[in-house]
Amino acid sequence: MNDLDTALLRRRVDQLVRPWEAPGSPGVAVGVLYEGELAVHRCAGLASLELEVPVGPATTFRIASVSKHFTCAAVLMLAQEGRLDIDQEARHYLPELPDFAARITLAHLMHNVSGIRDMLEIMRQGGTDLDMPVTPEELLAGICRQRTLNFAPGSRYLYSNTGFLLLGMIVERVAGESLGSFLERRIFAPLGMNRTRLTPSLQDPAPGLATGYLPRQGGGFVRAAHAFPLGGEGGLVSCVEDLALWDRNFTTHRVGGPELETALTRQIEFSGGGVNPYARGLLVRHHRGVRTVGHGGLWPGYRTEYLRAPEREVTVICVTNQGASDPYHLAHDVLDAVLDGMPEVHPVHALPPRPALEELVGRWVDRDNAATVDISLDAAGHPMGSTHGVPFRLRATEDGRLEASRAARDFTCALAADGALAVELDAGVRATYCRAVPPPTLPEGLAGSYANAEIGATWTITETGTGTGRSAELRVSGPLASRRGPWLVEPVDGDIIRIWMPGLLFRMWLDVRVLRAGGRVSGLCVAGNRARRLCYPRQEDGARA
Structure with missing residues (x-):
């Protein structure tokens, strides 16, 4: 990239980050690598609203799920050395895991095709969200209560944080040291990533860390609360410059050799045919005809997008401490600024009228x-x-x-x-x-208690009103339930309802089918975003949680 092109790109990036320059706004850091060099590095907004500290080159952020491919890199490096086998069952390394009557390998975990339910959604259905204190042992207990899967391993894709928490634990058992220590010794220190670290406990100080914020209803921002422990699924703190050093490793091969990038980006086919876009902690897609490899990260108060176009030697890194912002589209807009004018780049398809x-x-x-x-x-x-x-x-x-x-x-x-x-x-x-045809009405006979042993929770639904004016709400009794309700129960279509779960990041709903036996409600079949096929039998009809 010549000096003139770089100057133009800087101006395009300046324009894109301008919204973060508003007074009293959380910030963003954007980096663009071209041909292995950090061609553009722009910062805007505040790392701390309270102290009015601006975001700068040394500011670090929680990069959340961008951590996943580092965990996969650790697994793959141990596999290169013959210390583990990615086609081995996860229970071989973690015998405390439940027997799902299905073979679940490390590769299944890395490719998000294991069928194991997401641990965060398991906790939510039990009444616990990200802002409520949970120990690693309690998280693992929730995983080990599971006896069924979302689907048969290898048949479908569904994102699950559980798999990467387990992969991090496997690294620790095989390597005989903490995941953070392994990553520091084998990846971060050799590459000079001295601002990057794993932070299992959110109580421990992280140097240079920006405070995370969420928008306040009615205007302004509030500090984002979060209390879950973090591991191989999302525990890294990092910055643009350190992630640029990591990206440079895909050219220098200082860590992991040339085979590491190939292993991280290797895709597999689903058992029923078709290629899974999720490689190993990285998604492989195409943008305007250009192959991209990357991953996003979301944690209360923080969002990240790490986006590579390897064949064009371009990487875009966006990190922010504004949890409701959209670095995914910002990163793609920045990538467009680089790709525009390059040969064989497709135009953006127009929306219908x-x-x-x-x-x-x-x-x-x-x-x-x-x-x-x-x-x-x-x-x-x-x-x-x-x-x-x-x-x-x-x-x-x-x-x-x-x-x-x-x-x-x-x-x-x-x-x-x-x-x-x-x-x-x-x-x-x-x-x-x-x-859906309005107005829907609540299914008859819904009031009662429903229990699920895999969640360890009992849901109690109560109704008020009569006829078409009936309404219902749900309260939760779970192993750690803090957000006990009431949760809104909304009619949708016949015996299909929604149960609304209040959440720190989103107001989420569960899709629920009301089950009947002999015309009487016998249970609920529940599907969430990442936890599906959960049956809550009516308490007097089925086993208690």
């Missing part, structure tokens, strides 16, 4: 699988989707459909000729969603 988008607006229900999606238009007329309360932008695809504009891109839809919504999910799974 507004009338066509308006036809999609509303609530849609997959009656076969008791799944729901809400589609809306934002203030600018851009289509938005939401599943289980997690919002995402929709963008146009080459074939005229709309897909989730997020790293996983595990939701693609189009309006069919019969007025239904044709949806493609992960692993090529297809489903038909019908428009």
Whole structure:
């Protein structure tokens, strides 16, 4: 990149980070590497609103799930040395794990195809969220209560923090030292990443760490509360310069040799066919025809995007302490600033006209699988989707459909000729969603208690009112329940309901099918964003939690 191109890129990046320059705003740091050199490094906003400390080159952030590919790198380095086998069952290294009557390997964990439920969602269904103190032993106990899976290992993709917590534990057992010590000794110190560290306890000081913030309802910001322990799934603190040193390693091969990058980005096929986009702690996608490799990170008050275009020798790093910001799209906008004008870069596909988008607006229900999606238009007329309360932008695809504009891109839809919504999910799974017809009414006979031993929780639903004016709410009794309710129970379609869980990051919902035996409610079949196929039998009919 010549001096003139670099100057132009800096101005484009300056324009993109300008919103973070507002007074009293949390900050962002953006880095652009080109041909192995940090060509642009821009900082804006405040690392501490209270002390009015600006974000600078030495400011560190919690990079959350960007930590996952470092954990995978540790596993792969041990495998290179013959100290473990990634095709070995996880229970070989962690015998305390439950027997799921299925073979779950380290590779399954790294590729997010294990079917093991996400530990954070396990805790949420029991009434505990990220801002509530939990010990590592309590997290592991929640994992070990599980006896069933989201799906057969290797058949589908579903993001699960559990797998990477377990991988970090496996590294510790095989290496005979803590994960943080292994990463420091084998990766961070050799590469000069002296501001990067693993922080299992959030109580321990981390030098240079920006305070994390979330928007306050009505304006301004509040400090983000978080109390869960962190491990191989998301415990790293780092900064742009250190992540640039790590990125440079994919050229110098100082750590792990040339085979490390190949191993980290290796993809596998699902058992039913089709390639899994999730490699080993990294997602492999295409953006405007350009192959990208990267990962995002989300933790209360922090968001990160690490985005590489290896064949174009470009990497974009965005880290922020504003937990409701969108570094995924910021990073792609920065990447566009580099790619524009390069050969063989596809144009951005145009969205359908507004009338066509308006036809999609509303609530849609997959009656076969008791799944729901809400589609809306934002203030600018851009289509938005939401599943289980997690919002995402929709963008146009080459074939005229709309897909989730997020790293996983595990939701693609189009309006069919019969007025239904044709949806493609992960692993090529297809489903038909019908428009929910208002006004829905609550299923009859819902009041009662329901228990699930895998969650260790009992849910009690109470009803008020009569006829079409009936309403219901749920209260939780769980092993660590702090957010006991009431949770709103919302009718959707016949015996399909939503249960709304208040959350620190999102107001999430669970898709629930009401089960009946002899016409009487016998239980609830519950699906969350990353924890599915959970059955809550009515308490007098089934085992208590």
